[in-house]
Amino acid sequence: MRSLKTLIARFEDTRDLRLMGGYHAGIDTDLDRAVVMVPRIYDALRQDPATKPSADVFADLAQVLRA
Numbered sequence: 001m002r003s004l005k006t007l008i009a010r011f012e013d014t015r016d017l018r019l020m021g022g023y024h025a026g027i028d029t030d031l032d033r034a035v036v037m038v039p040r041i042y043d044a045l046r047q048d049p050a051t052k053p054s055a056d057v058f059a060d061l062a063q064v065l066r067a
Contacts, residue, residue, distance in 0.1 A: 011038035
């Protein structure tokens with residue numbers, strides 16, 4: 001859980017840098033991982049009223065993190 005929080009915090013803390021074009025892949029491996037993984041995590045956690053609830057949200061999230 002700590003790793004997940006750190007990953008999301010890294011992504012959110014660098015929002016301005018990424019929006020201004022200051023982020024370049026390959027310079028910071030932790031940030032590179034956050035840029036790839038956090039949008040997937042947000043998509044996995046997003047709830048759509050038309051979608052059936054997940055039977056096991058933690059298994060779904062683990063699957064996203066393995067991808």
